[in-house]
Amino acid sequence: GRKMTVPEVCSMKEKGEKIVCLTAYDYCLARILDESGIDILLVGDSLGSVVQGHDSTLPVTVDDVIYHTKAVVRGRRRALVVSDMPFMTFQLGVDEAKRNAGRLVQEGGAESVKLEGGVTQAATIEGLVKMGVPVMGHVGLTPQSVHQFGGYRIQGRGEADARAILDDAMAVEQAGAFAVVLEGMPVQLAREITQRVSIPTIGIGAGMHCDGQILVVHDMLGLFDDFTPKFVKRYANLKETIGGAVRSYMEEVRTEAFPAEEHTFH
Ligand code: KIV
Ligand code: NA
Known part of the structure; x- marks a missing residue:
């Protein structure tokens, strides 16, 4: 299919086509997702949890995201690659943010970057x-x-909190962002934001009315089960599948069923 680009993603909102996104961190999985037709691959700082085993995203560095972005870019042909800006790589000032975003693009090969925050980050986004x-x-x-x-609590439940998140989304749009992730909020708030902004909204734990959806790929494939938030749907149980394959391999090595004649050189 056609190469996904920033203008192409924006035009999907106008056409009412859902934008389907997943995270990716390596060549092999990026290639599978891309060949399946995923629109956006996010090299998320969620890699801190699902790749590195930390209990938050805070330890992730820009070098970590560059490393994983390079691998993902080699595996994709069609999808738009978005790389996360980790904690402490954009909060210290616009120049520092420019330097780090520039590295994600120049060294990593990212086509765009994502950063957390609304009103307070508007100048940086701009x-x-x-x-x-x-x-x-x-x-x-x-x-x-x-x-x-x-x-990790749902945000925007009270009226004032909901208003603040709507303001954040509008500030992000005003600053020139091409899309905005809406994470962990009531469905009614995400619907209102989606109606009020002209850029696509990509939801995670934000209900059905967003212009697109994203999940962490390890969550939806059932590879990661340290904890499973309510908004995750498991489309596979790869942890069980992999465990079964590994147990078969062990059994066959121990019983000398593997390697067999067809795996053997003479
Ligand atoms: O890091 C990440 O994976 C994310 C998405 C879940 C939106 O930020
Ligand atoms: Na993230």
Whole structure:
């Protein structure tokens, strides 16, 4: 199919076509997702949890995201690649954010970057867009603020909190972002934001009315089960599948059923 680009993603909202996104962190899985027709591959800082085994995204560095972005870019032909800006790579000022976004694009091969925050990050988003780097915003339950929230809690439940998240989404649009992730918020709020902004909204734990959806690929494939949030749907149980394959292999090695004649050189 046609190469996904930033303008192409934006036009999908106008046409009412859902934008289907997943995270990816390596060549092999990126290739499977891309060949399946996924529109956007996000090299998320969720790699801190599902690849590195940390219990938050806070330890992830820009070098980590560059490393994984390079691998994902080699595996994709069609999908748009978005790379996350980790904690401490954009909060210290617009120049620092430009330097790090520039590295994700120049060294990693990312086509766009994503950063968490709304009103407070508007100037940074504007700076990146002006240097030619498309930006995806991310508002609501922003995991880099886990300590501020006191845990991974749904945001925007009260009227004032909902208003603040709507303001964040509108600030992100105003600053020039091409899309915005809505994470962990009531369905009614995500619907209102989706109606009020002209850029596509990509939901995760934000209900059905968003212009697109994203999940962490390890969650939806059933590879990662340290914890499973309510908004995750498992489309496969690869942890069980892999465990079964490994047990078969062990059994066959121990009983000398493997390697067989066809795996053997003479
Ligand atoms: O890091 C990540 O995977 C994300 C998505 C879940 C939106 O930010
Ligand atoms: Na992220």
